[in-house]
Amino acid sequence: MRRYGPAAGRHLISRWSVVALLAVIASIGVGACGGDDDEDTAATTAPTGTAAEGGGGETVDVTATDFTFDPSDPTVKPGDVTFDLTNDGDTLHNIEIEGPSGEAELPEDIGPGEKGSVTADLNEPGTYEFYCPVANHKDLGMVGEVTVKG
Numbered sequence: 001m002r003r004y005g006p007a008a009g010r011h012l013i014s015r016w017s018v019v020a021l022l023a024v025i026a027s028i029g030v031g032a033c034g035g036d037d038d039e040d041t042a043a044t045t046a047p048t049g050t051a052a053e054g055g056g057g058e059t060v061d062v063t064a065t066d067f068t069f070d071p072s073d074p075t076v077k078p079g080d081v082t083f084d085l086t087n088d089g090d091t092l093h094n095i096e097i098e099g100p101s102g103e104a105e106l107p108e109d110i111g112p113g114e115k116g117s118v119t120a121d122l123n124e125p126g127t128y129e130f131y132c133p134v135a136n137h138k139d140l141g142m143v144g145e146v147t148v149k150g
């Protein structure tokens, strides 16, 4: 009959204080992450204010032929932008995007008829070059520019 005695009560209290502590930790964590609560954290450098709702996920379909990209001048909102590349040419192609915090390209070149996708960190407004890094394809015309603006 001592089941609900002082000992049980103390146990209950300590359990609640653990919950409270976790809540405090959680709120600190949320505060530190700022407004951009998107999946990836590595790129969480500058809070871009109005860009919050676009914060990630825009996709651009790009077709590679011998030797151009179509489109070669897409415009996107700031965020992690995925480039879906389709190779409609007769030789290997790739796409490399020179973003504000580094470059991104397909893990391997894709052959005729193949598709590949690569996500580039384009969280800052500006214009960034992209090109095909295979052989001399860039010089042959496989180069473009992506405009990032909120």
Ligand SMILES: [Cu+2]
Residues within 6 Å of the ligand: 064, 092, 093, 094, 132, 133, 134, 137, 142
């Ligand atoms: Cu190419």
